[in-house]
Amino acid sequence: MTSLNTWDIHGGIHPPERKELSxxxxxxxxxxxxxxxxxxxxxxxxPAEPCVTLGEHVLKGQKIAEATGFVSAPIHAPTSGTISFIGPQPYPHVSGMLNAAIVIVSDGQDEWIDLQPQTDYRAMLPAMLLELIRDAGISGLGGAGFPTAVKLTSQPxxxxxALIINGTECEPYITADDLLMREKAAELVAGxxxxxxxxxPDQVLIGIEDNKPEAIEAVRAAIGERDFLLKAFPTKYPSGGEKQLIQILTGEEVPSGGLPADIGMLCQNVGTCVAVHDAVLLGKPLxxxxxxxxxxxxTRPMNVEALIGTPVADLLAFAGLDSSKLNRLIMGGPMMGFTLPSMDVPLIKTTNCLLASTLVELPPPPxxxxxxxxxxxxxxxxxxxxxxxxxxxxxGQEHEQLKAYNLFDCIECGACAYVCPSSIPLVQYYRAAxxxxxxxxxxxxxxxxxxQRFELRQERLRRAEEQKEADRKARAERAARAKAAQAETSSTASQDDSVARVQATKAGLSDEQKKLKIEASMAQVALKKAEKQLAAHATPELESQVTELREAxxxxxxxxxxxxAAAPPTQALSPPANDDVAKKAKIEAAMLRAQVRKLEKLESLxxxxxxxxxxLQTQLATAEQALANAQTPAAAPAKPAHDEALKKAKIEAAMLRAQVRKLEKLDxxxxxxxxxxxxxxxxLDAAxxxxxxAQGSTPAAAAVKSAGDDALKKAKIEVAMKRAExxxxxxxxxxxxxxxxxxxxLASAEKALHDVEATASKPAPELIRGDKQPVxxxxxxxxxxxxxxxADLRKLERDETSAANAIEAARARLSEAERKLQEHTDSTRMDAPQA
Known part of the structure; x- marks a missing residue:
C-alpha cells in the first residue's frame, strides 16, 4: 500500500544526480x-580477532575472526582457499594507514561450508534469532557500518x-540500493x-525517493497484501539521513543529541534487510x-555483487578503467565519500560505491x-x-561553544560546503573539531x-594499613594474654609447689609422700597450662598433649x-601468714619510686x-608507710601516734630540700x-x-638551729650565684x-660560707682540693x-661576609696564643717539684 502523506525537512540541496551512468x-x-x-x-x-592460523584451508562462509565485544561483528571467508597472511594490509581510509587483515589465496573452487537455513524462524526464540543475525556478521550496509544485532537489541x-526501511539512496552517482530493490525486492520484503x-513494531514504513520508479514498483509488487507502508517522496539531498528520513516519513524529529530509539524508531537499510534474509532463510553470512x-x-559503469576483500583495482579493471582519464578515486559518493590514496585497498562491508572521476567531471574546488x-x-x-x-x-578551537551549538548533530552531508560561495571546506573543519x-x-x-584508580588504590592501602594495625593489636593482645597466662601459670606453679611443700610439712608427710604430692601438683599445673593453650588455639598436637598430661x-x-593411704599423716601445723598485702605494697612503692626517679632526672621542670x-613523692611516702605497716608483724606493739607526724614532716622536708638543691645546681x-x-x-625552713x-626539740633550740641553717643556706646560695656569674x-x-x-x-663568698659553717651546728665539711694546683x-x-x-675566629667564620685575610689573621692569632699557653704550661710542669 502507498501513502503520499509525507513531510519536508529544513534545508537540503539538489546536486546533479548522475545516476544514469550505472x-x-x-x-x-x-x-x-x-x-x-x-x-x-x-x-x-x-575489531574482530582472528580464529584461524597461517596455512589453514578455509571454506566459503567459514568464520575466520570472532567478535571481541558487544559492539563488534565476526568476519567470514568470502571464498575457499588458504590463509597466507595475518597482519597489516592496505585499508580504505583517507589516511592511507595500514590495518590488520587476513589474506586468503583462493583455490578457485569457491566451495561453501554446510549451510543451515532456518526457514521456520517464527518458531525460534527471539534471542536465538538475534544470535543467528550476530553470528552472520551483518552490519549496516548503508555506510555507517553499525552492527545490526546491537541495533536490534533495544531495551524492553x-x-x-515504527520500523523504517531506508531505500532513499539520495547521494549522487550511487545506484546500489536502486538495483538491489529492483532485482531482489522479494528478498527485501522477506528480510x-x-x-x-x-x-x-507497531508499523513498518518503507521510504524511497521518487527518482527510482522501477524500484518503487518492484517493492510495491513484493509487498502485496502485507501491511507495510511504502512512501515515495520528492528527491532532495540529504533525505537519506536517518534523522531526516524519520522526519520525512513521520513528521517527528529526533531530539538533539538523541537517537531514533529515544522516540521509538528503528531504521535499517534495504541492503541490511537482504543480508538478514540471506542469513536466516539461506544460512549465508555476509x-x-x-x-x-x-x-x-x-568505460562500463555498472553495479556488481562483489566479494568482501576483493581488491579495488580488480573491480575497476572489470568496469574498464581508463587510467589516463582518472583524476580522483572516491569511495562513496561525491558529497560524503573520501578520496582513496591507492587502488590496493580491498572492498569492505560499507563500500557502496567506487567513483572514478575525471578532472572535468569533478574539478578541484577553488x-x-x-x-x-x-x-x-x-x-x-x-x-x-x-x-x-x-x-x-x-x-578558534572553542570546544564548549561548539558543543553548545550542537556540533555533533551535524551529519557531515556537505550541503553547507556545496552552497558556500567562498568555497570554504566547512565539513573538514567540523570533522577536525x-x-x-x-x-x-x-x-x-x-x-x-x-x-579513580589512584583513589581506589589509596583506599586499598588505607584499609590494608588498618588491617595490619588491627592484626598487630590483635597479636599484641594475644601475646599479652599469653604472657599473663604464662605468668599466672608460673606463679600458680610456684605457689602450688610452695603450698604443696608447706602442706606436706604441715601435714607431717614422709619424704616419699612429700615428693609424690609435689609431683601431683606440678602435673596439675602443666595440665591447666596446656588446657589454656588448647582453648586459645585448638590443634591436634595440643589435643594429644592435653590427653597425655591428663593421664599423667x-x-x-x-x-x-x-x-x-598406706601411711596417714601424723600432725598439722598452723597455717602460714598471708604475705599478699606486703607484696602489693612492695609493687606499688617500686612503681612510684620509678616514676619519681624519672622526673628527677629531667634537667628542668x-x-x-x-x-x-x-x-608522686607524697604517694611514694604513703606507699612506703603502707609497706612498712604490712611488713610489721601483727604481734608488734603499736607505734605512737606522733610517729606519723614525724614521718610526714620528714617527707615534706626531704621533698623541699630536693627542689632547693635542684635549683642551686643551676649555673x-x-x-x-x-x-x-x-x-x-x-x-623548707618551716618544714x-x-x-x-616533731622530734621533741624545744622551740628555742629549734629557732637557734633554724637561724643557723638560714645563714648557712644563704651563704651557699651566694657562693653558687658568684660561681655562676x-x-x-x-x-x-x-x-x-x-x-x-x-x-x-667568689673568694669572699666562699670565706663567708666557711665562717658560717664553722659557727653552725652542722660539722664543717672537709675541704679536699685533690691534686689541683693553684692557677x-x-x-x-x-x-x-x-x-x-x-671567640673572634668563630665569629668571623660564622659571618658569610668576612674577608679571607681577616679569617687567616684570626687563625694566626689563635695559633700564637695557644703556642704561648703550651710553652708556659710545659715550663710550669718542669719547674714543679717531683712527688
Missing part, C-alpha cells in the same frame, strides 16, 4: 579474485513504534518480515555486497575565501544548525579513570593417694611536672627562678622547724679586670687570650 544495466558478477584481503575492522566498534521499556517478527562502479573514467556571512550554509543545513558560527568556533573534542574527552576520561596427672594423684613530682638563675628558690627556702618540733663571664669572654673582680667576689695570674691571662682569639 542504473541502466543489471547487477554483474565480477570474476573470482585470486587473492582477497579481509580487514578485521569493517564495522563500528571493536522502549517500545518500537523486513524477519525484522518485524523480531522487534514487533561475505558480499552490491557496489556501484561509476564515473566517467570507466581556493577558500573569507566568509561573507551570506547565510546560505544555514539555509541549506538539514539539521537546522548554524554552520557559519560553527566554522568560527572551530577556527569533532576529532579534537573526542580526543580531549578521551584524555579527560583517562585522567578521571586514573584518578591422674597417675600422679593415684600414686599420692596410695602413699597417703615546668610547673605541671613539678606538681606531678610533688604528688645562673633568672628572676623567676630566684623567686621560686626563695619561696622554697622559706617553705624543718616542724620536723624539729664567673662562669658566665668566662664563657662570654669578659675583660680580665671584670673576671678578676668576679673571682674576688697563677700569667696562666690565667694566657688562657684568657686563647679564649678571646678562639
Amino acid at each position: 542504473n541502466r544495466t543489471p547487477i554483474q558478477q565480477p570474476p573470482l579474485p585470486a587473492r582477497l584481503v579481509v580487514p578485521l575492522a569493517q564495522h563500528l566498534g571493536a 521499556a522502549r517500545k518500537v513504534r 523486513i518480515e524477519i525484522l518485524a517478527h523480531l522487534i514487533q 561475505i558480499s555486497r552490491i557496489t556501484t562502479l561509476t564515473g566517467e573514467a570507466l 581556493p577558500a575565501l573569507p566568509c561573507i556571512r551570506c547565510g546560505e550554509c544555514a539555509e541549506a543545513c538539514p539539521a537546522s544548525l548554524l554552520p557559519q558560527q560553527l566554522h568560527f568556533f572551530a577556527l 569533532k576529532g579534537d573534542i573526542r580526543a580531549l574527552e578521551q584524555k579527560q576520561q583517562k585522567a578521571e579513570h586514573s584518578k 596427672a591422674a597417675q600422679a594423684q593415684q600414686a599420692l593417694d596410695k602413699a597417703i 615546668d610547673a605541671d611536672q613539678q606538681t606531678e613530682l610533688s604528688r 645562673s638563675l633568672d628572676g623567676e627562678q630566684q623567686a621560686e628558690l626563695d619561696r622554697l627556702q622559706e617553705q 624543718e622547724r616542724t620536723l624539729a618540733t 664567673l662562669r658566665k663571664a668566662e664563657k662570654a669572654g669578659a675583660e680580665a679586670a671584670d673576671l678578676s673582680k668576679l673571682r674576688d667576689g 697563677n695570674e700569667l696562666t690565667r691571662a694566657l688562657k684568657t687570650d686563647v679564649a678571646f682569639a678562639r
Whole structure:
C-alpha cells in the first residue's frame, strides 16, 4: 500500500544526480579474485580477532575472526582457499594507514561450508534469532557500518513504534540500493518480515525517493497484501539521513543529541534487510555486497555483487578503467565519500560505491575565501544548525561553544560546503573539531579513570594499613594474654609447689609422700597450662598433649593417694601468714619510686611536672608507710601516734630540700627562678622547724638551729650565684679586670660560707682540693687570650661576609696564643717539684 502523506525537512540541496551512468544495466558478477584481503575492522566498534592460523584451508562462509565485544561483528571467508597472511594490509581510509587483515589465496573452487537455513524462524526464540543475525556478521550496509544485532537489541521499556526501511539512496552517482530493490525486492520484503517478527513494531514504513520508479514498483509488487507502508517522496539531498528520513516519513524529529530509539524508531537499510534474509532463510553470512562502479573514467559503469576483500583495482579493471582519464578515486559518493590514496585497498562491508572521476567531471574546488556571512550554509543545513558560527568556533578551537551549538548533530552531508560561495571546506573543519573534542574527552576520561584508580588504590592501602594495625593489636593482645597466662601459670606453679611443700610439712608427710604430692601438683599445673593453650588455639598436637598430661596427672594423684593411704599423716601445723598485702605494697612503692626517679632526672621542670613530682613523692611516702605497716608483724606493739607526724614532716622536708638543691645546681638563675628558690627556702625552713618540733626539740633550740641553717643556706646560695656569674663571664669572654673582680667576689663568698659553717651546728665539711694546683695570674691571662682569639675566629667564620685575610689573621692569632699557653704550661710542669 502507498501513502503520499509525507513531510519536508529544513534545508537540503539538489546536486546533479548522475545516476544514469550505472542504473541502466543489471547487477554483474565480477570474476573470482585470486587473492582477497579481509580487514578485521569493517564495522563500528571493536575489531574482530582472528580464529584461524597461517596455512589453514578455509571454506566459503567459514568464520575466520570472532567478535571481541558487544559492539563488534565476526568476519567470514568470502571464498575457499588458504590463509597466507595475518597482519597489516592496505585499508580504505583517507589516511592511507595500514590495518590488520587476513589474506586468503583462493583455490578457485569457491566451495561453501554446510549451510543451515532456518526457514521456520517464527518458531525460534527471539534471542536465538538475534544470535543467528550476530553470528552472520551483518552490519549496516548503508555506510555507517553499525552492527545490526546491537541495533536490534533495544531495551524492553522502549517500545518500537515504527520500523523504517531506508531505500532513499539520495547521494549522487550511487545506484546500489536502486538495483538491489529492483532485482531482489522479494528478498527485501522477506528480510523486513524477519525484522518485524523480531522487534514487533507497531508499523513498518518503507521510504524511497521518487527518482527510482522501477524500484518503487518492484517493492510495491513484493509487498502485496502485507501491511507495510511504502512512501515515495520528492528527491532532495540529504533525505537519506536517518534523522531526516524519520522526519520525512513521520513528521517527528529526533531530539538533539538523541537517537531514533529515544522516540521509538528503528531504521535499517534495504541492503541490511537482504543480508538478514540471506542469513536466516539461506544460512549465508555476509561475505558480499552490491557496489556501484561509476564515473566517467570507466568505460562500463555498472553495479556488481562483489566479494568482501576483493581488491579495488580488480573491480575497476572489470568496469574498464581508463587510467589516463582518472583524476580522483572516491569511495562513496561525491558529497560524503573520501578520496582513496591507492587502488590496493580491498572492498569492505560499507563500500557502496567506487567513483572514478575525471578532472572535468569533478574539478578541484577553488581556493577558500573569507566568509561573507551570506547565510546560505544555514539555509541549506538539514539539521537546522548554524554552520557559519560553527566554522568560527572551530577556527578558534572553542570546544564548549561548539558543543553548545550542537556540533555533533551535524551529519557531515556537505550541503553547507556545496552552497558556500567562498568555497570554504566547512565539513573538514567540523570533522577536525569533532576529532579534537573526542580526543580531549578521551584524555579527560583517562585522567578521571586514573584518578579513580589512584583513589581506589589509596583506599586499598588505607584499609590494608588498618588491617595490619588491627592484626598487630590483635597479636599484641594475644601475646599479652599469653604472657599473663604464662605468668599466672608460673606463679600458680610456684605457689602450688610452695603450698604443696608447706602442706606436706604441715601435714607431717614422709619424704616419699612429700615428693609424690609435689609431683601431683606440678602435673596439675602443666595440665591447666596446656588446657589454656588448647582453648586459645585448638590443634591436634595440643589435643594429644592435653590427653597425655591428663593421664599423667591422674597417675600422679593415684600414686599420692596410695602413699597417703598406706601411711596417714601424723600432725598439722598452723597455717602460714598471708604475705599478699606486703607484696602489693612492695609493687606499688617500686612503681612510684620509678616514676619519681624519672622526673628527677629531667634537667628542668615546668610547673605541671613539678606538681606531678610533688604528688608522686607524697604517694611514694604513703606507699612506703603502707609497706612498712604490712611488713610489721601483727604481734608488734603499736607505734605512737606522733610517729606519723614525724614521718610526714620528714617527707615534706626531704621533698623541699630536693627542689632547693635542684635549683642551686643551676649555673645562673633568672628572676623567676630566684623567686621560686626563695619561696622554697622559706617553705623548707618551716618544714624543718616542724620536723624539729616533731622530734621533741624545744622551740628555742629549734629557732637557734633554724637561724643557723638560714645563714648557712644563704651563704651557699651566694657562693653558687658568684660561681655562676664567673662562669658566665668566662664563657662570654669578659675583660680580665671584670673576671678578676668576679673571682674576688667568689673568694669572699666562699670565706663567708666557711665562717658560717664553722659557727653552725652542722660539722664543717672537709675541704679536699685533690691534686689541683693553684692557677697563677700569667696562666690565667694566657688562657684568657686563647679564649678571646678562639671567640673572634668563630665569629668571623660564622659571618658569610668576612674577608679571607681577616679569617687567616684570626687563625694566626689563635695559633700564637695557644703556642704561648703550651710553652708556659710545659715550663710550669718542669719547674714543679717531683712527688
